[in-house]
Amino acid sequence: MSTEQGPRPHRVLVLNSGSSSVKYQLLDMADARRLAVGLVERIGEETSRLVHTPLTEGAGGEREVTGRVADHREALEAVAAELAKDGLGLDSPELAAIGHRVVHGGRQFTRPTVIDDAVLAEIERLVPVAPLHNPANLMGIRTARRMRPDLPQVAVFDTTFHTTMPEYAARYPIERETADAHRVRRYGFHGTSHGYVARKAAELLDRPLAELNLITLHLGNGASAAAVRGGICVDTSMGLTPLEGLMMGTRSGDVDPAVVFHLRRVAGMETDETDALLNQRSGLLGICGDNDMREITRRMDEGDEDARLAFDMYVHRLKKYIGAYAAVLGRVDAVVFTAGVGENAAAVRQAAVEGLEGFGMAVDRELNAVRSGAPRLISPGSSRVAVAVVPTDEELEIAEQTYALVGPDTRPAPESADSPATPPG
Numbered sequence: 264m265s266t267e268q269g270p271r272p273h274r275v276l277v278l279n280s281g282s283s284s285v286k287y288q289l290l291d292m293a294d295a296r297r298l299a300v301g302l303v304e305r306i307g308e309e310t311s312r313l314v315h316t317p318l319t320e321g322a323g324g325e326r327e328v329t330g331r332v333a334d335h336r337e338a339l340e341a342v343a344a345e346l347a348k349d350g351l352g353l354d355s356p357e358l359a360a361i362g363h364r365v366v367h368g369g370r371q372f373t374r375p376t377v378i379d380d381a382v383l384a385e386i387e388r389l390v391p392v393a394p395l396h397n398p399a400n401l402m403g404i405r406t407a408r409r410m411r412p413d414l415p416q417v418a419v420f421d422t423t424f425h426t427t428m429p430e431y432a433a434r435y436p437i438e439r440e441t442a443d444a445h446r447v448r449r450y451g452f453h454g455t456s457h458g459y460v461a462r463k464a465a466e467l468l469d470r471p472l473a474e475l476n477l478i479t480l481h482l483g484n485g486a487s488a489a490a491v492r493g494g495i496c497v498d499t500s501m502g503l504t505p506l507e508g509l510m511m512g513t514r515s516g517d518v519d520p521a522v523v524f525h526l527r528r529v530a531g532m533e534t535d536e537t538d539a540l541l542n543q544r545s546g547l548l549g550i551c552g553d554n555d556m557r558e559i560t561r562r563m564d565e566g567d568e569d570a571r572l573a574f575d576m577y578v579h580r581l582k583k584y585i586g587a588y589a590a591v592l593g594r595v596d597a598v599v600f601t602a603g604v605g606e607n608a609a610a611v612r613q614a615a616v617e618g619l620e621g622f623g624m625a626v627d628r629e630l631n632a633v634r635s636g637a638p639r640l641i642s643p644g645s646s647r648v649a650v651a652v653v654p655t656d657e658e659l660e661i662a663e664q665t666y667a668l669v670g671p672d673t674r675p676a677p678e679s680a681d682s683p684a685t686p687p688g
């Protein structure tokens with residue numbers, strides 16, 4: 264146990280474990296500074312790759328290691344070895360905690376939670392509703408606990424921010440007994456990002472979050488919208504899984520569920536095939552063969568009609584959610600764009616807000632064209648509704664939530680250091 268009187272621990276390692284990758288960042292919470300960032304990809308394949316970038320002074324540039332990394336345990340060991348080379352090893356007494364991104368927290372995890380065996384079992388119980396994500400998250404957690412059993416580890420869930428949705432927004436209108444027996448309801452995802460950019464947007468507008476009605480649009484490879492009233496999520500576009508809602512890079516977003524039965528009947532497509540079709544071969548990719556918005560706008564500028572169609576569909580569906588959430592909120596103070604597409608694709612922002620003057624929404628062409636990594640307004644001064652670009656930072660948010668739970672100022676006395684923050688039922 265780290266009960267010695269050493270330096271006060273102030274570093275947090277953030278781990279985002281996917282099925283074949285682990286992304287990580289080590290942060291110093293004294294000043295929210297990144298000390299190292301990196302990624303292990305193609306875990307389990309012949310040639311895996313680790314890219315590690317130390318960000319401490321004098322540590323040198325990016326390092327790349329290739330070779331076989333058989334599983335998540337080896338991946339974390341490789342990460343630990345790279346960190347150790349920069350004097351940032353996992354055995355350092357300065358490490359306060361590890362924060363894990365966990366995709367599905369169901370209804371019960373309404374806050375970030377210190378991980379113990381009961382919490383692990385609960386995340387495991389959610390595997391049937393998140394078969395692609397939770398098993399990988401669990402592997403990351405188990406490995407990290409084995410490496411540092413004495414260290415507090417915290418699960419930060421993508422679903423937590425959405426657990427405030429009212430029942431009428433969280434339920435699907437299907438037979439209650441069946442839905443409840445199989446936990447079929449709308450959970451929503453990207454919650455860490457929606458919560459973070461909502462807070463940052465309030466800072467940008469210099470108004471209390473509690474007074475603001477916001478529509479937050481997280482447009483990355485996956486994409487989702489949220490209606491946020493006074494900092495509380497009241498609706499979001501993703502549902503039981505991250506497939507529902509907006510059109511995405513490779514996911515369809517909303518379709519008539521009868522598409523699935525139809526393809527079964529007329530094309531004999533099995534569940535797994537339809538799953539792969541809708542999750543991996545649809546969205547922008549399915550319409551024009553590209554899922555990167557940079558490539559799509561480039562092709563569009565050259566007159567490519569497939570790219571144009573994909574773009575128009577993407578924007579049309581985005582606009583429908585803006586309209587829907589304007590109606591849900593009644594009054595909108597700001598529309599907030601974030602993530603890869605939201606932060607960078609000026610053409611998407613322009614087109615999504617175009618024609619919404621009746622809603623009090625407009626984009627100033629010049630402001631929208633400015634490229635910047637800072638939160639900024641892109642609406643004209645006269646606009647009733649602010650339109651903003653707010654870069655997301657999910658890792659910082661996970662680190663902050665982790666540190667708030669286990670940091671030295673809040674950590675329980677050593678005798679009771681293992682008492683978990685059990686989620687309320």
Ligand code: ADP
Pocket residue numbers: 482483484485512554555556557602603604607608
């Ligand atoms: P992820 O969901 O994987 O975290 P990101 O939020 O990083 O994704 O978003 C990735 C997507 O952002 C890319 O697929 C690409 O479509 C888009 N993107 C990134 N940079 C730009 C850019 N400069 N212009 C337009 N789109 C961009």
